[in-house]
Amino acid sequence: MIRIFRFLPSVLLLTLLAAPASAFDTRAKAAFVMDITTGTVLLNKNADTPLPPASMSKLMTLYVAFEAIRDGRLSLEERLPVSSHAMSYGGSTMFLDTTDRIRVEDLLRGIIVLSGNDACAVIAEALSPDGTEAGFARFMTQRAQQMGMTNSTFANSNGWPAAGHMMSMRDLALLARHLIEDFPEFYPMFGETEFAFDGRAPQNTQNRNPLLKLGIGADGLKTGHTTKAGYGLVGSAKQADRRIVFVLSGLDSGQARAEEAEAIVSWAFRQFVEKSIVTAGTEVARADVWMGSVNSVGLTPAKDITTLVPVLGGDQVKAEVVYSGPLRAPIARGDQLAELVFAPEGLPESRVPLVAAEDVAKGGFLARLRTVSGLLLTRLQQGPEGAL
Template sequence: METPVSCLNDLLRPLTALLVAASLAGAPLAALAQTEQPPKRQTQQPQKPPAKPRTTTTTPAKPTAPSVAAKTEALPPSQVGIGTLAKQAFMVDPQTSTVLLFKDADKPMHPSSMAKMMTIYIAFEEINAGRLKLDTRFRVSERARNMGGSRMFVELGSEVSVEDLIKGMIVLSGNDACVVIAEGLSGNEDSFAERMTAKARELGMTGTVFKNASGWPADGQWTTARDLAVLSWRTIEDFPKLYRYYSESNWTYNNIKQDNRNRLLRTVPGTDGLKTGHTEEGGYGQATSAIRDGRRLIMVVNGMTSMAERAQETARLVEWGFRESANTTVFRAGDTVAEAPVWLGSQDKVPLVVAKPVQITAPTGQAVTPRVVARFDGPIAAPITKGTKLGTAVVTLPDNRVVEYPLEAGADVQRQGVFGRVTTMIRHYLFGWLS
């Protein structure tokens, strides 16, 4: 039985596949290097990093760029939702699996530093499984120390704790931290990248292939906006205690203080993650999560032209999502959806309840009444333990999407005594009771 979270791909893929079929005809070529640079080191000159890949395409001089406000007057359209400056965009309410914004969200794009979310996911998974601890220390190799791009400035030969490496990847976007984790967990980065791709398939990220732990440009490394939204939600859902690291707005390591490049943490109420990224060819992107009054939205955008444009556009889209849509609660957690007949039980019926709230997303101010059908195999034989899954609530939304929620026993039902069972069976076979 799938929940609304696991339905994120299955329910929406048929619709959006039709919308974006034309856009999938051609894929971009190789990405260029990440250029989100950290501040220069104050205490010691780092070794010279490897040269970044460069494009051979020349671009003529451009006139002064118009402001973001001017650009929004004629925004490129989206297949679902409002127009946006982003080349790829995907916004979803994960609690209801409702897509609010879709623009080429299944089109291959460069993951850039947003790939680090998978490296972090695997590290979180190892911690939850008890195979890794926050105070576990990994040694810094020469390869890690010499990584270019954004860094946390680890020292060659030093040992760095897993907790510091997690902060280094999230807050500082450290490419060097990613290599240390990859080598510490898998021996080398290539093997770790294979593990990342395998985990992506396991999570349902069908359009993603990783080639390294940091998102450093590499041939054959791709993802989609939808896939990164799936990864974002699974991170929040699977690791609620560790997810807190994504909300840190700045951090100091090796006497160098750096701000989190996710400006929405400081400017948009409710923002608590996740990760920015940039390649010269793919543009500026960001995976964002924000929660207000118990409602969470997840958004992934890519293809902006500057950090400022990315910050303003992501803020505008998040505010639009919360302002123009709202959730209606159909059933609260513990509400009875139906009653099922009980066979040979101390009571004739057992309530079927939902463990989590059943909600639907609709435009703000619009009243929506879904159709709800309870499915179960009955009568249900006693004894029955409260919390046992007994059926499914099938919710059909006004747009004909179907979302399913598990139904559980809302009470314990004891088995009848010998005399009661005999009486019930006689009544059933002679008079058809419960038939």
């Protein structure tokens, strides 16, 4: 059964004060905002609904390409051929043709800055298990699933409208976080505002990200637009020691996208401050143990827990420990046993794993006798209707 323990007022964890957060009323059809410094989710609007991601899905192609470079399967200086299939793409392109052999580094910038549909296809065909863009899309889907992006399926490498090509806003935010944290050597490319690839398209050199030149810490990642998807943006910004990632989709114009994105950055940084919840190793509760050498085990976070709270103080943060118990011995120190669930009022809940604070050995005869006796006593007290 599920056992839920609410903290007593004397527990240090509940000394944190927080007022209700002023919710951001976004015009986007779907949105997700996370402070990745603390892991605090600030906004969740239809964030787990699979939607057409348009060019924002190019981020997955980039992630796979960065992995290939890191693993030595691709190099920045390598030159790749352009197929007739890649050249056939319209929309945002690098204006590549089949006579070109393009450096991988130029293709990456062509995707990030110019949103080149053709550049994505060139990368896809080079890395595909079967040499086709469709094969690469299947590989992208499998890799996304491995990374925890369970609401993402790909039909191509670039977000060109296609049946079944879908991503959720939460998945896009998770992907953005991976790009930032897994590939710090490549991430600065996302902040580049211009790429004049060999001068063949002087009218197509500017990054479409509307935040990069505003001086608000924005340094990525990718815009998207199709008729069906509307206008969207996967963005990130860093101010002082905090970084946020946000995703917007379904806006009705580029202007609305720019206004909404700037407003979200301002709201996320100005309306919240970072607070410590509990430090690693602090026991926050005890959980019942079945057939152990002792009848309970301490629960503690494995690392320091911080969260964001609204700037103005107010009511206490609600917190509870949730686990499935009683827990069966033996238990090793550090085993993940429970979750700490908390949410400043007005924000989505956060869940943090709790681990065993100590070893608990399997009990001997006396421990088993004590457990059975306690179970019988409980049933007698509950009466015939209280069977466990």
